[in-house]
Amino acid sequence: MLFHVKMTVKLPVDMDPAQAAKLKADEKELAQRLQREGKWRHLWRIAGHYANYSVFDLASVEELHDTLMQLPLFPYMEIEVNGLCRHPSSIHQDDR
Numbered sequence: 291m292l293f294h295v296k297m298t299v300k301l302p303v304d305m306d307p308a309q310a311a312k313l314k315a316d317e318k319e320l321a322q323r324l325q326r327e328g329k330w331r332h333l334w335r336i337a338g339h340y341a342n343y344s345v346f347d348l349a350s351v352e353e354l355h356d357t358l359m360q361l362p363l364f365p366y367m368e369i370e371v372n373g374l375c376r377h378p379s380s381i382h383q384d385d386r
């Protein structure tokens with residue numbers, strides 16, 4: 291199942307810079323592992339925002355929920371999710 295996810299990061303302005311750097315490094319490590327596993331298909335910065343558009347390929351809504359909750363930055367993100375399905379006019383044979 292494909293999910294389009296918008297993540298907007300809102301770190302507290304008074305967060306300790308070392309804590310923020312650790313959260314970002316941990317987030318990057320997990321994000322790159324999930325990309326290597328093929329679960330986090332796309333990760334795009336939204337220009338001009340501390341936010342991203344991502345596409346996840348996961349087995350279920352439950353797996354999406356668990357994956358998002360594991361993200362180190364989860365407590366500091368606003369997350370919007372939309373499920374994706376094939377468009378009848380799409381010329382692409384697969385969904386990649």
Ligand SMILES: O=C(O)CC1=CCC(=O)O1
Pocket residue numbers: 297299317318319321333340341342363
């Ligand atoms: O910077 C972001 O948009 C949040 C984020 C997601 C994966 C990552 O490494 O950072």
